[in-house]
Amino acid sequence: MSKDTIDRVPPGQTLTEGFPVLHYGSVPYYNDMSKWDFKLFGLVEEEATISHKDFMALPRQEFNNDIHCVTTWSKLDNVWEGIAVSEVMKRIKLKPEAKYVMLHAEHGWSTNLPLEDFLRETSFFGIRHNGQLLTPEHGYPVRMVVPHLYFWKSAKWIRGVEFMEKDKPGFWERNGYHMYGDPWLSQRYDFD
């Protein structure tokens, strides 16, 4: 590995060329996207619901990043087509008390992170990965991507974002994973 590549791999991680599939529960398959919607709720002046058609019509851009899974694989040089968080945030006005978010996915799965990390310019809603539409296993139709945290924060099959005053644990966080999950600090489990 070149020095540049080594510098991109956090401690304890190993590079993979593949794209492993990891999640709890079953993969949702959709046959009627008119029932799909995206909700922005919690500490907002007015809640917003975005239809699948409107969500897909939001402006998209390319994002390039490396992803790091807590189970120790990292995948470099991902090319994504996605929607900037700022585009979605145009639909709502946050209340000043909002400091954390809970990302809500299908089947009640969730993950938490600070608002600031959600709003980072490198965080986005992913639609395509390396030239292909997301497969059902990887989060079709939309997954969150927060590349600076371990990949479990990147909710597949995301259906909404809840804005909160205080941090609360999501699904894996309730089961021992770290509340924040910085791969550069090896924040894998809550005792790290």
Ligand SMILES: Nc1nc2c(c(=O)[nH]1)N[C@H]1C(S)=C(S)[C@@H](COP(=O)(O)O)O[C@H]1N2
């Ligand atoms: N909805 C949902 N999103 C999820 C998960 C999950 O169980 N449910 N698992 C997370 C975990 S632990 C990882 S490592 C990544 C894996 O994404 P991938 O299967 O596309 O590699 O998805 C994350 N997003």
Ligand SMILES: [Mo]
């Ligand atoms: Mo994971």
